[in-house]
Amino acid sequence: MKKGIKIREYLTEQHKQRIAEAHRELSIQPEVREKISKTMTGRKLSDDTKRKMSEAQSGRILTPEHRRKLSEAMKRYRKSKAAGLR
Secondary structure, three states: OOOOOOHHHOOOHHHHHHHHHHHHHOOOOHHHHHHHHHHHOOOOOOHHHHHHHHHHHOOOOOOHHHHHHHHHHHHHHHHHHHOOOO
16 A cells, blocks of 8 residues: 555545445444343453543533433432432
8 A cells, every 4th residue: 555545545436335335234232242241241441441431432522302311310310329229
């Protein structure tokens, strides 16, 4: 590949669609997702990792709808926690 040429500049639309289809087929099966989720649950993160995750999210702009949904979810969570359900 020549230096300075971007791949997307010379791919045909058909080629781009074939690549997209191939990526969709590589998606993780639900059973595998569940297994990964169970493995990661309860895992302790280092302070450095937590800091990096925080920095990656800082400055992120949320839409008003997203903020409203997050607020409602936290209200439900706090309510269930207060009721001893969690």
